[in-house]
Amino acid sequence: MRILVTGGAGFIGSHVAVGFRAQGHEVAIVDDLSTGNPKNVHPETKLYQHDIRDADLESVFREFRPEVVDHHAAQANVPASVTDPVHDASVNVLGGLNLLRLSAAYGVKKFIYISSGGAMYGEPDPRQLPVKESAPVRPLSPYGASKQALEAWLGVYQRTFGLDYSVLRYANIYGPRQSIREEGAVVAVFATRMAVDKPVTIDGTGQQSRDFVYVGDCVTANLAALERGSGLAFNIGTGRETSIREIFDAMAEVAGYTQTPNFGPARTGDVMRIALDPSLARTELRWQASVPLHAGLARTYAFFRDGAS
Ligand SMILES: NC(=O)c1ccc[n+]([C@@H]2O[C@H](COP(=O)([O-])OP(=O)(O)OC[C@H]3O[C@@H](n4cnc5c(N)ncnc54)[C@H](O)[C@@H]3O)[C@@H](O)[C@H]2O)c1
Structure with a gap:
């Protein structure tokens, strides 16, 4: 077609x-x-x-x-x-x-x-x-x-x-090619920071969940x-919720990243779950x-x- x-x-x-x-x-x-x-x-x-x-x-x-x-x-x-x-x-x-x-x-x-x-x-x-x-x-x-x-x-x-x-x-x-400038690109942002062993900040508590x-x-x-x-x-x-903290931990494991995350202010208008x-x-x-x-x-x-x- x-x-x-x-x-x-x-x-x-x-x-x-x-x-x-x-x-x-x-x-x-x-x-x-x-x-x-x-x-x-x-x-x-x-x-x-x-x-x-x-x-x-x-x-x-x-x-x-x-x-x-x-x-x-x-x-x-x-x-x-x-x-x-x-x-x-x-x-x-x-x-x-x-x-x-x-x-x-x-x-x-x-x-x-x-x-x-x-x-x-x-x-x-x-x-x-x-x-x-x-x-x-x-x-x-x-x-x-x-x-x-x-x-x-x-x-x-x-x-x-x-x-x-x-x-x-x-x-x-x-996934690959996601821009870190994109909204909700938390996986790309974590991967980019962890790849060069830079500190990672989680917005809010990290308990907010996404699919x-x-x-x-x-x-x-x-x-x-x-x-x-x-x-x-x-x-x-x-159909499954994964918290941002869980994404951090899983990506850290994949990357062999050992730093602990920083926590920033929660973002206004962000959905919780x-x-x-x-x-x-x-x-x-x-x-x-x-x-x-x-x-x-x-x-x-x-x-x-x-x-x-
Ligand atoms: N990334 C996500 O998690 C997500 C979630 C839900 C829905 N979406 C939807 O998926 C689609 C793709 O998103 P993405 O994450 O790949 O974003 P992206 O910004 O990488 O892709 C959007 C593309 O559209 C092009 N574009 C923007 N305005 C245009 C215009 N006026 N004329 C022609 N081209 C234009 C951009 O140059 C870009 O290549 C979008 O419709 C988005 O709303 C994305």
Whole structure:
């Protein structure tokens, strides 16, 4: 299939693009390189350097004629969305809408939208953990709201224009190529610091928990969404909570790091506990996370250690 991956020069999109290629699909990428890096793009994959909001994005659809659009491009930084919510919504809502409009006009068969389960459910009732897709949507940041907002237009485009879609609501994704500037990149930050034996600071008590998914498991989720999951939104998580302190300890073990952590102030607006129930993805997409935390951390550490040396 011809698959257009937006944000394919970024952390997760670049892994997904490689995964599609490995399955024999023809892949092209749209990325404005605002946070992405052309080095993340396979040399034989066409990179269209465009902003997804631009009117001239149509030239990409005219030339490449995608059968699937896999939409990873986003303003993906939570504090940046707080500072400039208008820019955040402009990229995440209007940019997404521009893609939907063109996808319908050019007969795209499936639109895979990457949403955020870590941001859109906000601080769930602890009794509801891990949260199901039906949990109340109560984002704490403009980013969580803008990511969730586009999901409404997917329904419109399906019902009114016949554009099929699936939504993948990612948990906390980690792995090689993650930028340490990215929000929630705690694994990348710990790996980078530990690789050069620098002190590590944990924000808050370290007892706050997240649902960590290795980036390779996002690749298999996107492959599954090519075939299945029409018109549905899926949590892409493990269902397990891991505390930041546990991540520190596990990464220290992988890295042979012996320093104790420092503790800084807790960050305002940070969710205390989150984990996503992946049952629906298991039954409908036939997907589940398969990379154990320790193995994923070891691969991630090796990437940052080799980059540091
Ligand atoms: N990293 C996580 O844990 C996580 C969790 C939930 C959801 N997500 C979602 O996954 C997707 C990928 O995130 P990531 O972590 O790889 O971030 P990233 O910043 O590495 O990737 C985003 C990519 O989009 C590109 N981009 C940004 N604005 C653009 C625009 N206007 N036009 C064209 N390209 C643009 C960037 O250059 C970058 O390559 C995003 O949609 C994000 O919201 C990520």
